[in-house]
Amino acid sequence: MTLSDVALTEQGLPPARKGRVLLIACGALAREILALKAANGWDHLDLTCLPANLHLWPERITDAVTAAVAEHRAAYDSVFVVYADCGTGGLLAARCAELGVEMIAGPHCYAFYEGVDVFAAKADTEFTAFYLTDFLVRQFDAFVWRPMGLDRHPELRDSYFGNYDRLIYQAQTDDPALDAAARAAAARLGLAYERRLTGYGDLAPALAAL
Amino acid sequence: MADDDIILSELSDDDLVLQMHDDLYDGLKEEIEEGVGILLERGWTPYDVLTRALVAGMTIVGADFRDGILFVPEVLLAANAMKGGMAILKPLLIATGAPRMGKMVIGTVKGDIHDIGKNLVAMMMEGAGFEVVDLGINNAVEKYLEALEREGADILGMSALLTTTMPYMKVVIDTLKEKGLRENYIVLVGGAPLNEEFGRAIGADAYCRDAAVAVETAKSFIARKHNALRA
Numbered sequence: 001m002t003l004s005d006v007a008l009t010e011q012g013l014p015p016a017r018k019g020r021v022l023l024i025a026c027g028a029l030a031r032e033i034l035a036l037k038a039a040n041g042w043d044h045l046d047l048t049c050l051p052a053n054l055h056l057w058p059e060r061i062t063d064a065v066t067a068a069v070a071e072h073r074a075a076y077d078s079v080f081v082v083y084a085d086c087g088t089g090g091l092l093a094a095r096c097a098e099l100g101v102e103m104i105a106g107p108h109c110y111a112f113y114e115g116v117d118v119f120a121a122k123a124d125t126e127f128t129a130f131y132l133t134d135f136l137v138r139q140f141d142a143f144v145w146r147p148m149g150l151d152r153h154p155e156l157r158d159s160y161f162g163n164y165d166r167l168i169y170q171a172q173t174d175d176p177a178l179d180a181a182a183r184a185a186a187a188r189l190g191l192a193y194e195r196r197l198t199g200y201g202d203l204a205p206a207l208a209a210l
Numbered sequence: 211m212a213d214d215d216i217i218l219s220e221l222s223d224d225d226l227v228l229q230m231h232d233d234l235y236d237g238l239k240e241e242i243e244e245g246v247g248i249l250l251e252r253g254w255t256p257y258d259v260l261t262r263a264l265v266a267g268m269t270i271v272g273a274d275f276r277d278g279i280l281f282v283p284e285v286l287l288a289a290n291a292m293k294g295g296m297a298i299l300k301p302l303l304i305a306t307g308a309p310r311m312g313k314m315v316i317g318t319v320k321g322d323i324h325d326i327g328k329n330l331v332a333m334m335m336e337g338a339g340f341e342v343v344d345l346g347i348n349n350a351v352e353k354y355l356e357a358l359e360r361e362g363a364d365i366l367g368m369s370a371l372l373t374t375t376m377p378y379m380k381v382v383i384d385t386l387k388e389k390g391l392r393e394n395y396i397v398l399v400g401g402a403p404l405n406e407e408f409g410r411a412i413g414a415d416a417y418c419r420d421a422a423v424a425v426e427t428a429k430s431f432i433a434r435k436h437n438a439l440r441a
Contacts, residue, residue, distance in 0.1 A: 058402065085373045089403030107373045123374065127321045127348070149283025159286050163323035163347055 003031060005138050012049040015072060019046035021210050022075070024068045025082035027052035028135040029109060029203070032172055033082065036204055045210060048072060052135070056147050058087030062095050069099050080210055082203075084108050104206045109133060112202040113170045128165045130191060134172045137182045145188070157190060166192040172200060219248050227263050234267035235274075237287025239294040246295040256302035257309070264295050265337040272334070272422040282326065289330055296336065309339050312432045315357045316367035317345030319378040324371035327401060327421070331367060334421040335428060340365070351382045358395060364435070365428055368414075370401040380412035387413070396431040398424060 003013070008027035015022060025033055027049040037045055050068060054061050065081055073079050081096055081103035096103045106112040110131035111119040136143055145151055148160055167189060169182035179195055186193035218241065221229055226245060233241040242264070249259045271288045274280040280288075314335055318328050325347050332342045343361050345353060358366055366386075370376040379399050386392040392413075399409050400418040409417030415431060418424035 085403075087373060087403045089373055089376065089405055089408060091405065120374075123321055127375075128323055147281075149281070149286075153283055153287060156283055156286055159290075159326065163325065 003034070005135070006142075008049060008135075009052045009139055009142055012051045013047065015046050015048040017046065017075070019044050020077040021045050022072050022079045023047045023082050023207070023210075024065060024072070024079060025049050026054070026086070026109070028055070028133070028139075029082055031135065032200055032203060033207065036200060036207055040208065042207065042210075045207065046076070052139070053142070055086060055143070061086055062088050062091045065092060066095055066099065069101055073101075078210075080104075080207075082206075084112060104203070106202065110170055112206075113172065113198045113200065114196075115198075115201050126168070128163065129168045129194075130161065130164045130166070130189065132167060132169050132182055132185060134175070134178055137169060137178045137185065140181070140185045144185070150188075161189050161191065164189070164191055166194055169193070169195045170198045171195055172198065218244055223249070223252065223254075227266075230263045231267035231270055234264065234288050234291050235271055235280075235284075237284065237291050239291040242291045242295045243298060246298050250298075250302070255308075256299045256306055260296075260299050260303065260308075260337060264292050264299075265334070268292050268334060268337065269422060272420060276420055276422070285330070286326065289333060292333060292337070296333065300336075310341060311339040311429065312364040313341040313343070313361055314365040314367055314428065315343045315345065315354065315361055315363040316369070317349040317354065317357075318347040318369045318371075319375050319382070320348055320350045321378065322370050322372055322375035323347045324401075325369070327371070328367070328369035330421040331369070331400065331418070331424045334425050335367075338425045338429065340428065351378075351385045354382050355385065355389070355391070358391075363395065364432060365396045365398060367398045367400070367424070369399070371403070373403050376401060376404055376408065377412075379414065383413045396428065396435070398427060398431075400424060 008030050012027050013030050021044055023033060023045055025047060030049045033047055050064050054064055065083060069079055079101045081101055083092060083103060084106040085092060086108060104112060106116040110133060113133060150157055167186035174197060183193050216229060218226060226248060230242060230245040246259055249263060271280060271285060275285050316328060316332050318325050332344045336342050343357055345357055354366060368379045368382060383397060397414045398416050398418050399414040404417055406417045416427045418427050
């Protein structure tokens with residue numbers, strides 16, 4: 001199956017209808033989840049993704065996940081939500097508890113890629129960092145540059161990023177092309193650049209436990 | 211200059227104010243600064259220029275942002291244009307003794323560097339006649355408390371954009387309670403991941419969804435405070 005980043009951003013991914021546990025995930029995590037599934041032979045896991053661009057309207061995430069759970073849960077033994085809090089202010093966790101489905105822990109995907117505990121421990125020194133993952137590097141224009149209007153109004157850059165001092169690229173895969181693209185993104189934002197090979201972090205054990 | 215360019219100085223007062231609303235909407239800072247200058251030259255009070263031209267224009271921007279017609283980049287450009295006009299008016303407002311609504315200390319909480327929303331609230335509060343002391347970003351509880359006391363503030367405004375930093379608002383409110391100071395201040399909170407339930411749970415007086423709501427909420431609490439003092 002060929003995955004298109006544009007489709008994952010705008011449409012998401014339908015389930016394959018194979019497996020007894022359904023993962024309802026953000027489109028930004030699709031490649032990583034499918035890579036882990038293939039590497040570990042987790043054939044009992046099926047995956048459906050909501051459009052990654054829901055992150056542009058975090059207030060819509062909770063209802064979108066709720067609708068997906070309602071649509072699919074009857075066809076599976078269980079459902080696991082692969083969203084972090086993602087700016088829902090605790091509402092997604094509360095809704096998942098109401099629905100009786102579990103979700104991955106952490107405030108954002110870049111926290112669980114780093115490891116939620118490790119990420120939290122660095123909060124005091126890294127709160128001036130802007131994070132990108134593999135997906136966000138590939139979709140930098142669609143997720144950062146264009147929605148912030150920087151393609152039309154580059155003069156707004158410092159209104160958004162003036163308080164940041166660096167861009168940290170959390171690499172899930174060791175890809176020189178993504179490294180170069182992330183470095184270029186940092187330069188466009190006027191930020192220092194750091195690359196950190198995190199791999200899949202807490203995502204792997206969370207899925208292994210299912 | 212194109213033939214169809216609008217000459218601001220040739221417009222009537224009413225048309226000029228409407229044109230300034232359009233120019234604010236389009237984020238045209240130089241045109242706003244020019245319009246402010248023209249109205250002042252025509253004898254308008256700084257307070258009238260502020261409220262009828264700038265604040266009324268930004269209110270339209272705020273409503274369209276709330277309704278999903280405008281987005282953050284456009285609001286930032288409009289805010290930047292309004293800031294240009296405010297820079298001219300601010301010293302004049304002080305000199306002419308424009309009505310003062312109250313005093314607010316505002317800042318983004320510890321560990322959080324996001325200030326776009328907070329800056330908009332600060333600007334709209336100033337536009338509504340509040341004196342605003344902006345503490346900037348990454349504020350520890352001690353900094354809030356020290357500023358509240360030093361400034362004799364009526365209102366504390368706290369902002370956060372991150373799920374991980376918004377709980378710090380409760381630290382500040384709990385500290386106010388511990389020191390017996392909580393009832394001295396109106397505490398307003400805001401930021402993208404917050405909601406009314408969170409505001410209630412941490413003991414704030416109100417959660418404010420956007421800058422316009424913050425202004426209306428602040429006005430209403432200040433009016434109640436004055437009524438209580440009169441009673």
